[in-house]
Amino acid sequence: MATTTKVLLVGATGETGRSIANGLLEAGGFEVFAFTRPASAKKPQLAELEKKGVVTRQCDLGASEAELAEALKDIDIVVSSVGPSDQLSQINLATAAKAAGVKRFIPCAFITVCAPGGIMWLRDEKEKVFNHVKQLKLPYTIIDVGWWYQIATPRLSSGKIDYAMTVANDELIEEGKTPSAFVDLRDIGKWVARIIVDPRTENKMVFSYNTVMSPAEIFATVEKLSGEKVDRKNVPKEVVMKRVASARASSETYPFDATKFTPRIAAEYQLSWGLRGDNVPEYAKFLGYLDAQELYPDFKPISFEEYTKELLGGTAVGVYTDRISRIY
């Protein structure tokens, strides 16, 4: 009799969470549970997941450790993909997971590769959780990812791809020459389905990405496939550094305030992968990551060309459509 692995998702209705839910369901062999706070119980994204077979377990991340441990009963693996403001709520969650006998804990990484210690506030928040998991001696895997195709493409002046655009995205930092790893958001869950049951990835960091390109190459590919000229705005290093300094100055660490932290997160991403070039496989290895492409050479990730063709064909799906009012 085949046994299934019981996976509980925390943050299942978010962009990364839905990719993971779909990835696990498609891979098979998993029973997928979603940890939902009462406030999220009526989200349409949740109903959609339930239709696909995801079972919800209502519990608030702010609940007591005993209540959290009860809600984690019989779960083999926890995968967390909570939003920026909820990172530290994973601390009690991890403690409860240890008490509940969870076999592997996947704390919310799922961002670009960056060393901790002051470059990215969001990375450092996550690192606090990672340290706690390590102190608990709770088996873990940290999974970071490429920058999403879905927010990497520039706008076309014809407006043809506005239906799937989140932000205008006409900026290229230092002419867009710094390479970075990119991923199709939909592939994240497929990578995760392999990584979390792989003994080689236990207590390791894994970098999952589809391709390495420079933003200039991303723009050029969109131009080539669309036949349109893309608007570019060059952003020199000094401007990035000014944005970082100003966003840091105006954001106090607590309490979290999205209007202050979103610009900071954006500016620090520009600093880390746009300018420093942190988000590449070589640097990930230097930091100790395993490379998902090397672990799973048979995995066929969606290429950036394929994604762009979908986008131009009108069948791509935009991100954050529930949260961010479109700019067009």
Next chain:
Amino acid sequence: MATTTKVLLVGATGETGRSIANGLLEAGGFEVFAFTRPASAKKPQLAELEKKGVVTRQCDLGASEAELAEALKDIDIVVSSVGPSDQLSQINLATAAKAAGVKRFIPCAFITVCAPGGIMWLRDEKEKVFNHVKQLKLPYTIIDVGWWYQIATPRLSSGKIDYAMTVANDELIEEGKTPSAFVDLRDIGKWVARIIVDPRTENKMVFSYNTVMSPAEIFATVEKLSGEKVDRKNVPKEVVMKRVASARASSETYPFDATKFTPRIAAEYQLSWGLRGDNVPEYAKFLGYLDAQELYPDFKPISFEEYTKELLGGTAVGVYTDRISRIY
């Protein structure tokens, strides 16, 4: 023509630094330099190292990056074993090492294994330096070690081994049942001589230790070999927790004050390896360390029995004799 590797030691006159200097000189193939501040130029430990062939390069750790880079000229590998109060001075040193083209940087770890994030202040200080080195993309190796034999043995009431004792050391935490890795201080340098030129350890953490024993076994071995009954004072968990809480409360992070931080460092060691059992090879592996015993199966470390026989035979050498007034 054989080429030698130029290694610069920072903190060469300390206990760990001298072990490293000796280990490199004995191994051969190294030119050993010692970075000394003008104030240390007349230390007898330095004269001793110079007699053995160590070349001093005078420079203050507080010097400008340009001056530091000049003093680091032509150096292949930097090994730092600076004292607790000097950890953050390695930040400029690492930046200068990157500028000077140093091929591998060994920041000062050389303590017991412990996850970062609030268990040990000393570990967290070191972690700030490690993060900086990682941000610099400067090749590194982090080397942690077992608890020194030289401070692990209990006192004998005959006074026979007082000549080489640093502290009375009659305490056993929770009956001394928690295993820990131990190392002979003299072997640290021998491990280091292998690790720093090994391509397998580049950008990795390595755990170097001679043996794993419980403190109760340490005491029993000393009893067996000496024929004397050893005094034991049991320290229950609650007492350790109280010491930690009180030492933390009375130590402000900056400025560093040895009278406040020494008790904190001592209490947090008791918490980490004495109580939590962090300092063992299994946990080191969980945290990502390579195991020096697995890397170098031909290495013959000094056993604890051998050390104890030396100690009882009157030929052991105590530690910190220049700094700490003996308690007997």
